[in-house]
Amino acid sequence: MSNLHTRCLLTIVCEALLEPRIEADLKRLGAPGWTATPVRGRGEHGDREGHWENDGNVRLEVVCSSERAERIAAHLHEHYYRDYAIVSWLAEVKVLRPEKF
Amino acid sequence: MAIDPVVYFFGFGLIAGLLRADLRLPGPVYDALSFLLLLSIGLKGGVELARHGSIELLWQSLAVIGMGILLPILAFPLLRGIGRLGRSDAASIAAHYGSVSVGTFAVAVSWLGSRGIEFEPYMALFVVLLEVPAIIVGILFARGLQHNLDWRDMGRELFLGRSVLLLGGGLVIGALAGGEALAPLEPVFVDAFKGILALFLLEMGLIAAARLGPLREHGLFIVVFAILWPLFSAIIGLLFGLLLGLSPGGVTILATLAASASYIAVPAAMRIAVPSANPSLSLAASLGLTFPFNILFGIPLYAEVAQRLGGG
Numbered sequence: 001m002s003n004l005h006t007r008c009l010l011t012i013v014c015e016a017l018l019e020p021r022i023e024a025d026l027k028r029l030g031a032p033g034w035t036a037t038p039v040r041g042r043g044e045h046g047d048r049e050g051h052w053e054n055d056g057n058v059r060l061e062v063v064c065s066s067e068r069a070e071r072i073a074a075h076l077h078e079h080y081y082r083d084y085a086i087v088s089w090l091a092e093v094k095v096l097r098p099e100k101f
Numbered sequence: 102m103a104i105d106p107v108v109y110f111f112g113f114g115l116i117a118g119l120l121r122a123d124l125r126l127p128g129p130v131y132d133a134l135s136f137l138l139l140l141s142i143g144l145k146g147g148v149e150l151a152r153h154g155s156i157e158l159l160w161q162s163l164a165v166i167g168m169g170i171l172l173p174i175l176a177f178p179l180l181r182g183i184g185r186l187g188r189s190d191a192a193s194i195a196a197h198y199g200s201v202s203v204g205t206f207a208v209a210v211s212w213l214g215s216r217g218i219e220f221e222p223y224m225a226l227f228v229v230l231l232e233v234p235a236i237i238v239g240i241l242f243a244r245g246l247q248h249n250l251d252w253r254d255m256g257r258e259l260f261l262g263r264s265v266l267l268l269g270g271g272l273v274i275g276a277l278a279g280g281e282a283l284a285p286l287e288p289v290f291v292d293a294f295k296g297i298l299a300l301f302l303l304e305m306g307l308i309a310a311a312r313l314g315p316l317r318e319h320g321l322f323i324v325v326f327a328i329l330w331p332l333f334s335a336i337i338g339l340l341f342g343l344l345l346g347l348s349p350g351g352v353t354i355l356a357t358l359a360a361s362a363s364y365i366a367v368p369a370a371m372r373i374a375v376p377s378a379n380p381s382l383s384l385a386a387s388l389g390l391t392f393p394f395n396i397l398f399g400i401p402l403y404a405e406v407a408q409r410l411g412g413g
Binding site: 015017021038045055056082083084 | 128308369372373376377381
């Protein structure tokens with residue numbers, strides 16, 4: 001398909017507790033929108049099983065320009081990486097409606 | 102010494118968790134149980150509050166808030182000095198142990214109820230009052246009066262957290278509506294209480310089992326603290342209860358509240374306000390050790406002492 005456009009998918013997996021704060025940051029940093037999903041898994045902070053409120057993780061996905069995604073990732077790195085269970089990654093994706101992202 | 106049947110559910114969950122059995126409740130079910138538990142306690146307390154409201158109760162409430170401030174102030178230097186913990190961890194654990202566990206309160210109520218021991222029925226008010234002061238003291242110990250902490254944001258976290266809001270909301274609804282008007286709701290909020298508590302404790306047993314693993318990494322001090330501190334803070338609770346002229350049942354509950362450590366509201370607040378504190382350390386202590394200790398051994402012990410002192 002020729003009408004596909006390249007954008008960046010920023011995926012963040014973090015403690016569920018951080019969700020409201022990171023969503024406020026996303027809004028402030030101009031993310032056009034995001035999707036949040038409760039998830040569980042295992043990492044440096046041990047099992048994050050997600051079956052009660054202090055133990056859950058959330059995955060936030062944002063599709064936007066790569067400059068914006070990098071700016072958001074840098075902000076997360078600066079504010080949350082030291083103390084919280086959080087990882088994020090960027091990937092190239094194709095979208096049909098570039099004006100949305 | 103007969104064990105309250107709900108405590109068996111906790112033991113069952115604990116053993117199943119240690120055996121790594123897959124028993125866990127889905128998240129939304131756990132949420133519904135904790136909603137029901139908190140609202141039931143709040144409603145019942147609210148109805149009684151409307152019946153017993155008095156100036157004396159106001160003084161009792163102020164004294165209870167004072168106890169909530171005193172406990173973390175006593176715990177912090179101990180955790181720093183003897184435990185050699187860092188400032189953040191000591192402050193966070195002090196906040197956990199100054200605040201209260203609603204689950205422990207519910208077991209104490211159930212324990213007294215099944216033995217027909219009377220207590221002041223508005224004690225749920227004290228649970229709400231004891232949730233927050235220790236968190237504020239803990240934040241002040243960890244951060245001092247720094248200006249970069251957003252207290253407005255923190256206030257939301259403290260007063261709009263699930264347990265404070267649901268207990269407080271239940272208290273207000275109970276007080277406004279009164280016992281008779283609430284009678285149609287009794288099948289859910291009163292009759293089902295013990296069943297809900299049993300399921301909640303089964304889940305807490307599973308969660309507590311998962312917390313015992315990390316305990317090994319944290320050394321002996323925290324294990325000793327998680328068992329001995331509740332015995333000490335229970336004495337403070339007993340003294341406050343006696344000074345306030347509570348019945349032996351009421352003294353038992355206040356001692357239990359003083360001895361209990363938060364594992365829901367405080368961890369969430371500390372994670373936001375004092376992110377450098379290690380959450381697995383404080384939760385291993387409060388949920389892995391202190392909670393089981395209190396519901397298995399603490400409550401009967403505090404009741405025994407309260408009855409001897411009160412009956413003398």
